Amino acid sequence: MSRSPVRVFRPWLGAFALVLLPLAGNQAGAAPRTVYAGTLQGAGEVVMELEAAQDGTLTGRYFYPKQGVDIPLKGTPAALYEPKPYYERKEAGLDPDEDAPAGRAAAWQGARDADGYRGQWVDARTGKRRSFQLRRVAEYDPDALAPDSVRAVTDAISGGMGSGIAFDVSIDAERAPYETRKLAGYAVPAGPDIGTPTLAYRMWRDPRTKFSYPRLSRHPDAKVLERVNGLLEQRHWQMSLAALACKASAYTDDNPAAGTLGSYDEEEIKVDWLSSALMTVSESGSLYCGGAHPNNHFEPYTFDLLRGEYLDWNHVFDAYESDGNGFRTESATLLEVVNAARNALASTDATGAADGESLEGCVDLWPSFLALGAEAPGMLSLSVSGVGHAMGVCLGTHAVVPFKDLAPYLKPGGEAYLVVD
Structure with a gap:
């Protein structure tokens, strides 16, 4: 993309993934990420992204399109967990930077294959279950998107x-x-x-x-x-x-x-x-x-x-x-x-x-x-x-x-x- 030669690069873009989430890139040798889209029963459409580590664990994120806000995911192929908000974990006396069972809001329990990801979403507070059906829609290289390290430090x-x-x-x-x-x-x-x-x-x-x-x-x-x-x-x-x-x-x-x-x-x-x-x-x-x-x-x-x-x-x-x-x-x-x-x-x-x-x-x-x-x-x-x-x-x-x-x-x-x- 052609840019103006008088541009002074803004210092506020790019820190999100490099500082806060493991999913937003600039990691050496990062694995490809797989994107899924589909429905969560009673909640509507969701879009999810997952990345597998060499030890078999998964990290990821998903959002509801009406909000567009990423919710982190971490776990195994059998169960992915999404956390409660940071302040809730902290107020409960938990270490908010650790994945403690008491700090989980929900679990995604299911199975993935070449076509998609399906199973049940379980509310950790109430035990209520919702089925989900997600189809595999894309795979991409996160390193190809990442901003340079100089900008990340500035951010x-x-x-x-x-x-x-x-x-x-x-x-x-x-x-x-x-x-x-x-x-x-x-x-x-x-x-x-x-x-x-x-x-x-x-x-x-x-x-x-x-x-x-x-x-x-x-x-x-x-x-x-x-x-x-x-x-x-x-x-x-x-x-x-x-x-x-x-x-x-x-x-x-x-x-x-x-x-x-x-x-x-x-x-x-x-x-x-x-x-x-x-x-x-x-x-x-x-x-x-x-x-x-x-x-x-x-x-x-x-x-x-x-x-x-x-x-x-x-x-x-x-x-x-x-x-x-x-x-x-x-x-x-x-x-x-x-x-x-x-x-x-x-x-x-x-x-x-x-x-x-x-x-x-x-x-x-x-x-x-x-x-x-x-x-x-x-x-x-x-x-x-x-x-x-x-x-x-x-x-x-x-x-x-x-x-x-x-x-x-x-x-x-x-x-x-x-x-x-």
């Missing part, structure tokens, strides 16, 4: 939860069959079309995670609309998985946010700019589901609506160049644009944030924490993004450059991106 410090899936991996039925069954088909339109008769977007909302994310509803090029909506959906899905992972942590953690949506339901997601050539979507808020501190963030994403991909700003002007080590760094042209904006701010009163904290010095974080975007009525936005917790007050847009002022820097064809429809 454990800030935010604490994540999707467990790397950003460059598409969440689809082949690569991530368990997660795709959790997400596909649940988001629905949550507002009117915003735009013109030929160009518009609409917010979509998954009622389980309670936040909305945009999709294009009209664009002159149907293929571009389809490709960009695929990217927007992937962003929505990554965030939804992280929110649902926080709810699932009620079984594995007792931090104050465990069992909540991790404040994703308070996330502010805006379309800052939409033209037939560009779309900028910004994500901002304060996410928390464990870790040393909340993930205060502001992150703009710009999509190329001429090509149907994340925007490479070098299509507009010479913004980035190779540093000789395989990475991109800011070009002299971009630094000239940034310095001009910084000097303009210096000549005005750029201090005094809304909460009373000074913003003086925030622009000195450029270019290390610079993110580009576009916003109305047709301007390049220069923002601080990806900065550490201590400098969180600086997050956001601090300067704008009218499209017309970029004319001296444009590459051939670059003007096509700066249209104002």
Whole structure:
């Protein structure tokens, strides 16, 4: 998946499986996981994932689609056990990190074969039994989904939860069959079309995670609309998985946010700019589901609506160049644009944030924490993004450059991106 070259990777995705659940990957030589789907009598549809260890034990998880929250499983082929919530085990005087019989909520007793898994679910509190019939629907390699270890360590410090899936991996039925069954088909339109008769977007909302994310509803090029909506959906899905992972942590953690949506339901997601050539979507808020501190963030994403991909700003002007080590760094042209904006701010009163904290010095974080975007009525936005917790007050847009002022820097064809429809 093509990514914006100005992206500062968010620090809150990916820790879930690496820190809390054995199922979400990055384990050396992890066995393939088998996915089952079917019905539990009286409870409806369930989706389950199981992984077998060399000693014959099984670990896994399952969810009810109406909730989308993973419930851990551990045991043997004859009986898999699901735990009571972490706080219940702790309040009962049990070691919540151990699998004690008194800490079990239910048992799945059955048999597996090449076709599926069937048997009885037994409520540990009441002894009530329900039959289940699950069919085998997929098998996949968890290592192919895992985020890198650097991001996982960062996640454990800030935010604490994540999707467990790397950003460059598409969440689809082949690569991530368990997660795709959790997400596909649940988001629905949550507002009117915003735009013109030929160009518009609409917010979509998954009622389980309670936040909305945009999709294009009209664009002159149907293929571009389809490709960009695929990217927007992937962003929505990554965030939804992280929110649902926080709810699932009620079984594995007792931090104050465990069992909540991790404040994703308070996330502010805006379309800052939409033209037939560009779309900028910004994500901002304060996410928390464990870790040393909340993930205060502001992150703009710009999509190329001429090509149907994340925007490479070098299509507009010479913004980035190779540093000789395989990475991109800011070009002299971009630094000239940034310095001009910084000097303009210096000549005005750029201090005094809304909460009373000074913003003086925030622009000195450029270019290390610079993110580009576009916003109305047709301007390049220069923002601080990806900065550490201590400098969180600086997050956001601090300067704008009218499209017309970029004319001296444009590459051939670059003007096509700066249209104002």
